[in-house]
Structure formats: structure tokens, C-alpha cells
Amino acid sequence: DTAVSQTPKYLVTQMGNDKSIKCEQNLGHDTMYWYKQDSKKFLKIMFSYNNKELIINETVPNRFSPKSPDKAHLNLHINSLELGDSAVYFCASSQEVWAQYFGPGTRLTVL
Amino acid sequence: SQQGEEDPQALSIQEGENATMNCSYKTSINNLQWYRQNSGRGLVHLILIRSNEREKHSGRLRVTLDTSKKSSSLLITASRAADTASYFCATLLLSNKLIFGAGTRLAVHP
Numbered sequence: 001d002t003a004v005s006q007t008p009k010y011l012v013t014q015m016g017n018d019k020s021i022k023c024e025q026n027l028g029h030d031t032m033y034w035y036k037q038d039s040k041k042f043l044k045i046m047f048s049y050n051n052k053e054l055i056i057n058e059t060v061p062n063r064f065s066p067k068s069p070d071k072a073h074l075n076l077h078i079n080s081l082e083l084g085d086s087a088v089y090f091c092a093s094s095q096e097v098w099a100q101y102f103g104p105g106t107r108l109t110v111l
Numbered sequence: 112s113q114q115g116e117e118d119p120q121a122l123s124i125q126e127g128e129n130a131t132m133n134c135s136y137k138t139s140i141n142n143l144q145w146y147r148q149n150s151g152r153g154l155v156h157l158i159l160i161r162s163n164e165r166e167k168h169s170g171r172l173r174v175t176l177d178t179s180k181k182s183s184s185l186l187i188t189a190s191r192a193a194d195t196a197s198y199f200c201a202t203l204l205l206s207n208k209l210i211f212g213a214g215t216r217l218a219v220h221p
Contacts, residue, residue, distance in 0.1 A: 004153075033209075035211075040213070041148075041197060041213065041214050042211075042213055042214075043154070043199065043211040044211070045208060045209065045210070048208075055207075056207075056208055090153055090154070092154075097141060097142075097203055097207050097209075098159065099144065099156040099159055100144075100154075100156060100209065101156065102146075102153035102154040102155070103153055104152060104153045105151075105152070105153050
């Protein structure tokens with residue numbers, strides 16, 4: 001009965017590959033987010049979707065493409081992975097602008 | 112530049128002591144939230160204080176907000192070893208974007 005789930009938990013891949021991270025929430029929330037946490041633990045918003053519509057799109061390379069097939073799912077696809085993409089990626093959801101519920105994170109390592 | 116900055120960066124205390132963490136921000140906000148992150152885990156929401164509120168309590172947590180000084184503090188009373196974690200303040204801007212600070216690493220020793 002996990003509220004926000006992400007898969008995979010760990011992802012190790014070579015530079016230049018394309019990978020996807022999936023996120024699902026069963027809280028009935030209308031807004032979902034992707035965050036990137038770097039090695040210094042700094043957490044930065046990347047994207048936000050409200051009812052499948054993109055509402056926040058930060059200055060993120062266009063190699064990163066979010067997709068929301070329905071309001072319970074928000075996936076993140078990354079093309080042509082680079083060393084600097086190594087980080088922990090967190091999915092989160094909220095009802096409107098209130099408390100956000102985070103997934104367990106996906107630790108991406110690009111070799 | 113970063114919206115939220117926390118102070119101190121790291122705090123080490125004994126069980127039973129109180130822990131105080133401070134957060135400062137730069138622009139107008141809708142609300143301010145505090146989150147906890149245990150090592151290797153996702154963030155957990157602790158408490159939210161709206162811009163028109165000055166103080167809020169939740170169990171052993173007490174949050175204050177001073178919008179004139181653009182600052183907030185989180186007090187954890189009677190700390191326990193299980194409180195060891197990183198604590199982040201996050202400000203919800205008027206654009207509805209949530210911006211996180213760099214966090215305070217709290218270590219509570221038995």
C-alpha cells in the first residue's frame with residue numbers, strides 16, 4: 001500500500017544510453033513532480049504536472065522528457081545519458097499546493 | 112541563487128536536548144514546509160505553516176515563521192536518536208513552485 005512508488009530503485013548505465021524511471025501514486029493527488037538531488041543533497045525541482053498537464057518545466061536539458069499518461073503516473077525518460085546526470089531522482093505528489101509526498105528515490109549512476 | 116538557506120549545516124546533540132534549525136528565504140511565499148530525510152530514503156513531510164501564521168505545533172515539533180524577516184525555525188524538543196536525519200525547509204513561492212534549502216544534518220547521540 002505504498003503511497004508513491006518509483007522503479008527502479010537503482011539504475012547503473014553507460015554514458016550515451018537512454019533510460020526511463022517510472023512513478024506511480026495511489027493517493028488520488030492531482031499534481032506530480034520530479035526532483036533531482038545531487039551529491040551535496042541539494043534538491044531541485046525539474047518538472048511538475050497537474051492533471052496530466054505540464055505546469056513547471058525548469059531549466060532542464062531537453063534530453064529529459066517527462067510523460068504523464070494519467071494523473072496517477074509520471075514517468076521520466078532520459079536520452080543520451082551523461083556523467084553529470086548521476087544523482088538521486090525523486091518523484092512526489094500533492095493535492096494542489098499542499099504537503100508533498102515523496103517516493104523512495106531512484107539512484108542513477110552513469111559510468 | 113538559492114531561495115532557502117538553512118543554518119546550521121550540521122548539528123550534533125545528546126538525546127533529550129532540544130534541536131533548533133533555522134531557515135531564511137528571499138522572496139514572498141504562500142507557505143513554508145519542513146521535511147525530514149533519513150539516509151538513503153525519500154523526504155517525509157513534517158509540518159506546513161501558512162504565510163499568515165506565526166507559529167505551529169505538531170507533537171514535539173514547533174515551527175515559527177517571521178515573514179518580516181523572511182525566516183523560519185524548527186524546534187524539536189526532547190530529541191531522540193531516531194530524530195537523526197537531514198531536515199529541509201521548503202518555501203512555496205507565489206508561482207506554486209516549492210524550493211528546498213540545502214538542509215541541516217542532525218545527529219542525536221544516545
